Amino acid sequence: xxLMRIAGELRGRPGVREAAALMGTAANHELLASAGxxxxxxxxxxxxxxxxxxxxxxxxxxxxxxxxxxxLLDTRRRLREESGRMLPRTLESAVRRLxxxxxxxxxxPGAYAKLEAMTALRRxxxxxxxxxxxxxxxxxxxxxxxxEKGLLCMGPDCGTGYLNGVGLGFANVVPRGRIGxxxxxxxxxxxxxxxxxxxxxGISHGIGVGGRDLSAEVGGVMTALALQTLGADRSTELIxxxxxxPAPAALARLEAAIGVTGKPVVVCCLGASAPAGGAGxxxxxxxxxxxxxxxxxxGTPWVRRAFSDAEDVRKWxxxxxxxxxRGGTLLGLFVGGTLAHEARLVLDAWLGQAGPVAAAGGRxxxxxxxADEYTVGRPHPMLDPIQRDARVREAGRxxxxxxxxxxxxxxxxxxxxxxxxxxxxxxxxRAAATGAGRELTVVAxxxxxxxxxxxxxxxxxxxxxxxxxxxxxxxxxxxxxALALEPTLAPRLLEGRG
Amino acid sequence: xxxxxxxxxxxxxxxLGLEVFAQELEADGVTVLHVDWQPPAGEAGxxxxxxxxxxx
Numbered sequence: 001x002x003l004m005r006i007a008g009e010l011r012g013r014p015g016v017r018e019a020a021a022l023m024g025t026a027a028n029h030e031l032l033a034s035a036g037x038x039x040x041x042x043x044x045x046x047x048x049x050x051x052x053x054x055x056x057x058x059x060x061x062x063x064x065x066x067x068x069x070x071x072l073l074d075t076r077r078r079l080r081e082e083s084g085r086m087l088p089r090t091l092e093s094a095v096r097r098l099x100x101x102x103x104x105x106x107x108x109p110g111a112y113a114k115l116e117a118m119t120a121l122r123r124x125x126x127x128x129x130x131x132x133x134x135x136x137x138x139x140x141x142x143x144x145x146x147x148e149k150g151l152l153c154m155g156p157d158c159g160t161g162y163l164n165g166v167g168l169g170f171a172n173v174v175p176r177g178r179i180g181x182x183x184x185x186x187x188x189x190x191x192x193x194x195x196x197x198x199x200x201x202g203i204s205h206g207i208g209v210g211g212r213d214l215s216a217e218v219g220g221v222m223t224a225l226a227l228q229t230l231g232a233d234r235s236t237e238l239i240x241x242x243x244x245x246p247a248p249a250a251l252a253r254l255e256a257a258i259g260v261t262g263k264p265v266v267v268c269c270l271g272a273s274a275p276a277g278g279a280g281x282x283x284x285x286x287x288x289x290x291x292x293x294x295x296x297x298x299g300t301p302w303v304r305r306a307f308s309d310a311e312d313v314r315k316w317x318x319x320x321x322x323x324x325x326r327g328g329t330l331l332g333l334f335v336g337g338t339l340a341h342e343a344r345l346v347l348d349a350w351l352g353q354a355g356p357v358a359a360a361g362g363r364x365x366x367x368x369x370x371a372d373e374y375t376v377g378r379p380h381p382m383l384d385p386i387q388r389d390a391r392v393r394e395a396g397r398x399x400x401x402x403x404x405x406x407x408x409x410x411x412x413x414x415x416x417x418x419x420x421x422x423x424x425x426x427x428x429x430r431a432a433a434t435g436a437g438r439e440l441t442v443v444a445x446x447x448x449x450x451x452x453x454x455x456x457x458x459x460x461x462x463x464x465x466x467x468x469x470x471x472x473x474x475x476x477x478x479x480x481x482a483l484a485l486e487p488t489l490a491p492r493l494l495e496g497r498g
Numbered sequence: 499x500x501x502x503x504x505x506x507x508x509x510x511x512x513x514l515g516l517e518v519f520a521q522e523l524e525a526d527g528v529t530v531l532h533v534d535w536q537p538p539a540g541e542a543g544x545x546x547x548x549x550x551x552x553x554x
Binding site for chain 1: 501503504505506507508509510511512513514515516518519520522523526528529531532533534535536537538
């Protein structure tokens with residue numbers, strides 16, 4: 001975050017075209033090279049070195065920018081030293097200073113997460129564990145202690161939560177309401193909470209459980225405790241469960257826990273179909289989960305739709321069909337792992353015959369740029385868009401790519417204006433494609449609310465101005481991308497059977 | 499059950515790691531105490547620099 005702010009401030013200086021402030025990891029060296037910013041003085045930098053690179057109109061502007069960066073780092077160091085004297089240095093001393101604390105939010109590196117989270121649990125604190133790269137054995141040990149003590153261990157790798165109307169981690173600004181969520185996915189919870197907000201419903205509590213909770217090894221212990229908790233919570237009228245498909249043993253626990261809540265439960269296990277005679281109402285997408293939940297609490301019928309606005313889709317489609325030189329393959333560049341997964345499921349279903357939709361190597365490709373292999377030594381793309389933006393630019397030069405599928409995730413804790421640089425990258429990519437005699441169709445979903453610091457409407461308008469087709473959810477965006485590639489799917493998809 | 503001390507009660511939070519999460523909670527009017535957390539000594543090269551950069 002500090003480095004991004006430094007890079008951002010340098011970019012705003014007169015005469016500076018581009019700036020980067022990154023640790024010297026192998027991944028960041030690649031990133032600099034792909035952005036055309038690799039320069040001899042930083043090529044030998046190692047992971048413990050900070051690289052400051054400026055592309056400026058003159059030597060003097062570059063020197064002034066580098067000097068300014070040093071000044072920013074010095075100020076940061078001084079402020080930190082001053083404030084550090086007043087802050088506790090350990091969890092134990094913090095508990096002594098705040099003896100009635102009831103929650104620890106932990107985002108230390110994964111290798112240290114178990115130690116700190118275990119200390120918090122033993123002190124009787126609930127835990128929101130944002131840290132990723134936490135070994136599975138550590139997760140099992142933490143959740144065993146949490147369950148014994150009747151405490152919530154939200155995570156590890158818990159991106160988002162809501163407790164008593166307060167957002168934790170990367171959280172969209174949503175109203176407090178009557179729908180509770182239990183989620184194994186941060187962006188999944190963000191998508192459902194944001195869609196609920198757009199439908200006029202709010203969240204009572206959103207309890208994250210971490211992506212592995214419904215695995216065979218963890219067994220769904222925290223999902224069960226969270227369901228029990230929301231079942232007993234008077235402000236929760238209905239519960240939404242969000243996850244990938246549960247392992248068979250975890251599914252049994254999930255169904256038993258749903259059964260004892262005594263409340264309606266909507267289940268969205270992306271990629272799983274409803275078990276025969278199972279508990280809860282099973283739906284196939286995050287948007288469906290929000291819409292089905294809303295209909296249920298209002299006592300109104302719900303009809304599943306492929307698109308919120310089929311008319312818009314028809315109009316866009318006719319424009320794409322009458323345009324020049326369609327075709328090619330699809331490239332998905334995602335910052336939200338669950339949004340990427342959901343898009344892959346939709347595309348597998350509709351374009352399966354065209355070739356497998358795979359993470360890499362297939363005819364169509366969907367990349368989750370927030371996955372561990374892309375984030376070692378660099379910030380998550382929801383915090384720093386530079387890596388995704390560079391890949392968007394590259395896509396404009398890839399001859400085979402006809403459709404680019406993107407997501408944009410807003411909310412507190414994430415980048416303050418991700419649409420601006422993404423729109424610039426899209427404009428550049430589309431211009432490059434047009435220059436090469438191709439048409440590049442760009443489709444995106446935006447997860448956010450009017451109350452988010454970035455402002456939902458403004459972010460959408462910025463993308464649309466760059467020629468992006470913006471849809472309200474990942475599944476709808478993926479369906480539209482499928483249509484752009486295969487317009488013959490239109491009769492079936494637009495009838496709403498998507 | 500211990501969860502009763504969490505839901506429906508004011509949050510009182512101890513934050514370890516990214517300082518921005520403490521700042522967001524404070525902005526929501528939540529009582530939060532941020533810990534000036536450091537990795538155990540001798541674990542990583544350049545720890546001072548990393549700590550300086552990673553705590554927001």
